[in-house]
Amino acid sequence: MIPETISETVTTHDAPKPEAPSRSREWKAFWHNPLAVAGVVGLSFLVLFSFLGPVLYPVQINNPNLLATLHAPNAHFPLGTDSLGRSELARMMVGGQLSLEVGFAAAFMATLLGVVYGLVSGMAGKWLDVILMRIVDIFIAIPGLFLLLFVDTVFRPNALLLVVVIGSLSWFGVARLVRSEVLSLKRRDYVEAARALGASNWRIMFKELLPNVMGVVVVNATFQVADAILTVAALSFLGLGLPPPMPNWGEMLSSSMSYMFQNAWWLIYPPGVAILIVELSVNFLGDALRQAFDPRLRKA
Amino acid sequence: MFRFIIQRFVQAIPSLLGITIIGFFLVHIVPGGPAQAMLGPKATPLRIAQINREFGLNHPLPVQYITWLGQLLHGNFGTSYYYNKSVLSLILINMPRTLSIVGISVVLAHILSIILGSIQAYFHDSKFDYGMTALTYFFYSMPSFWLGIMIILFFSINLGWFPSGGLSNPLNPNPGFGSWLAHTTLPVLTLILVTVAGWGRYMRTSMTEHLVQDYVRTARSKGLRETVVVFKHALRNSVLPLITLLGFSLPNLFSGALLIEVIFNYPGMGLLFWDAANQRDYPVILGIVVITGFLTIIGNLLADLLYGMVDPRIQYN
Numbered sequence: 001m002i003p004e005t006i007s008e009t010v011t012t013h014d015a016p017k018p019e020a021p022s023r024s025r026e027w028k029a030f031w032h033n034p035l036a037v038a039g040v041v042g043l044s045f046l047v048l049f050s051f052l053g054p055v056l057y058p059v060q061i062n063n064p065n066l067l068a069t070l071h072a073p074n075a076h077f078p079l080g081t082d083s084l085g086r087s088e089l090a091r092m093m094v095g096g097q098l099s100l101e102v103g104f105a106a107a108f109m110a111t112l113l114g115v116v117y118g119l120v121s122g123m124a125g126k127w128l129d130v131i132l133m134r135i136v137d138i139f140i141a142i143p144g145l146f147l148l149l150f151v152d153t154v155f156r157p158n159a160l161l162l163v164v165v166i167g168s169l170s171w172f173g174v175a176r177l178v179r180s181e182v183l184s185l186k187r188r189d190y191v192e193a194a195r196a197l198g199a200s201n202w203r204i205m206f207k208e209l210l211p212n213v214m215g216v217v218v219v220n221a222t223f224q225v226a227d228a229i230l231t232v233a234a235l236s237f238l239g240l241g242l243p244p245p246m247p248n249w250g251e252m253l254s255s256s257m258s259y260m261f262q263n264a265w266w267l268i269y270p271p272g273v274a275i276l277i278v279e280l281s282v283n284f285l286g287d288a289l290r291q292a293f294d295p296r297l298r299k300a
Numbered sequence: 301m302f303r304f305i306i307q308r309f310v311q312a313i314p315s316l317l318g319i320t321i322i323g324f325f326l327v328h329i330v331p332g333g334p335a336q337a338m339l340g341p342k343a344t345p346l347r348i349a350q351i352n353r354e355f356g357l358n359h360p361l362p363v364q365y366i367t368w369l370g371q372l373l374h375g376n377f378g379t380s381y382y383y384n385k386s387v388l389s390l391i392l393i394n395m396p397r398t399l400s401i402v403g404i405s406v407v408l409a410h411i412l413s414i415i416l417g418s419i420q421a422y423f424h425d426s427k428f429d430y431g432m433t434a435l436t437y438f439f440y441s442m443p444s445f446w447l448g449i450m451i452i453l454f455f456s457i458n459l460g461w462f463p464s465g466g467l468s469n470p471l472n473p474n475p476g477f478g479s480w481l482a483h484t485t486l487p488v489l490t491l492i493l494v495t496v497a498g499w500g501r502y503m504r505t506s507m508t509e510h511l512v513q514d515y516v517r518t519a520r521s522k523g524l525r526e527t528v529v530v531f532k533h534a535l536r537n538s539v540l541p542l543i544t545l546l547g548f549s550l551p552n553l554f555s556g557a558l559l560i561e562v563i564f565n566y567p568g569m570g571l572l573f574w575d576a577a578n579q580r581d582y583p584v585i586l587g588i589v590v591i592t593g594f595l596t597i598i599g600n601l602l603a604d605l606l607y608g609m610v611d612p613r614i615q616y617n
Binding site (some may be wrong): 226 | 319
């Protein structure tokens with residue numbers, strides 16, 4: 001046989017060994033993207049600030065000091081003090097922990113629920129798929145914040161419950177996304193092959209399909225984190241976030257509004273800027289991941 | 301076409317029913333139930349039983365649901381515990397206010413995103429493109445309530461151009477169009493900035509994809525003027541997906557409007573809902589959830605139909 005390409009002339013033993021499917025090319029593209037670097041830097045900064053910061057700046061956050069209320073930033077209080085004389089910097093650090101933890105955990109839960117639901121719906125097909133997707137349509141139609149607000153006023157959740165509430169009310173988009181991926185993937189040859197070998201539906205779902213939807217899921221999960229952190233902040237802003245005395249950025253931003261007319265800028269800007277940096281970083285990361293791993297967006 | 305519309309409306313009925321079911325059961329999973337909420341701290345077991353009997357709350361849930369649904373179909377949304385007015389009348393007062401700010405924002409945001417996104421796509425990788433992308437990221441990532449505060453701080457407190465909230469000046473007995481405009485500008489501005497950030501990016505991607513298509517190259521090689529190529533060929537096709545996007549964004553727009561109404565103390569559906577949630581005013585909560593859900597589903601339906609109307613490639617079969 002006349003070889004049509006050079007590769008066919010290469011004998012098997014010195015041909016490069018087929019590697020385990022690695023995404024090294026994609027990761028390389030990812031790290032070469034300035035968005036990715038900015039996102040990683042921004043997020044690492046805030047994580048270090050919130051979790052390592054209190055170790056380096058060990059100031060009590062719940063000790064009111066009524067002799068030092070509403071001080072502008074000075075040598076003693078780098079970010080000033082709030083209306084009870086508590087150090088704003090220390091509160092920012094501790095507040096970040098809760099905001100970040102709840103945001104990431106809720107996004108993780110939403111993603112998990114959505115992936116399982118989408119896989120089941122896409123695999124099931126027929127009437128079950130129709131019913132499952134209808135349920136998603138209905139939940140998507142009700143503005144998320146309205147549901148959250150209602151559930152929140154009724155149950156007044158602590159941090160863990162808030163994660164559960166946000167997680168269980170924001171997985172609908174993921175489910176829809178995963179299901180549409182599954183619908184196109186399940187006709188592929190490798191799925192047919194697995195089926196011909198007698199693989200069960202569960203095996204096909206979790207061993208064959210799941211790894212192939214992970215790319216889309218991870219990108220989406222990044223944006224879920226951004227959404228969840230914003231949601232926590234918005235709920236706290238509406239006075240429905242987490243119970244005091246533990247601060248969080250949304251609640252700090254919300255309480256700073258009372259001092260708007262006194263021009264207490266050191267109370268208004270830091271929590272807002274912190275939320276803005278998290279959101280920017282996470283959105284950067286999501287876009288960079290999408291550009292690296294979505295073949296339709298990859299530059300030639 | 302007509303058959304298609306009827307078909308889509310029939311298909312929407314289960315979704316509409318689903319929303320009523322979710323709303324209804326949501327309110328009835330509340331510990332203590334509506335009677336507790338109505339009576340507040342004065343609740344005694346005797347009074348609770350009395351209220352339950354009076355409002356039919358002692359029947360099994362499915363029976364209550366059917367009764368409630370029957371009333372709903374007659375346009376009876378119940379009576380607010382807190383305002384002691386019919387829920388429908390409250391919604392009818394507040395909904396147009398929300399719809400007006402959302403509607404104006406949607407129209408202006410569309411125009412802005414189309415213009416900005418197209419310019420960005422046409423001059424991609426230019427300074428303008430980078431600048432706009434940076435701005436887009438900024439507004440997209442900014443919490444809308446913080447943006448609202450900043451806008452109040454800048455435009456009402458520092459510059460004093462606009463009132464910081466409310467819908468009319470209580471000292472002005474006869475507010476006209478000018479007063480309305482002054483009070484709606486800032487909420488609308490906030491909503492536009494948040495929305496354009498997302499839609500503009502979408503428009504940019506859509507336009508970029510279309511500008512490199514074969515039909516655009518063909519149009520150019522036919523010797524058509526560049527303006528015709530861009531406006532008549534590329535632009536028209538890239539705008540289409542925005543219609544679907546609008547349908548999808550409706551729930552988010554309502555959520556966004558809620559926050560903005562709370563910040564600007566703008567008496568729309570969002571503020572009504574917020575007050576109702578704080579007062580445990582269940583009939584109002586239920587009414588608003590059902591109405592916004594309905595509006596979203598109908599909005600999606602209209603977006604679908606509109607898409608079919610403007611895109612001749614879509615066939616109704």
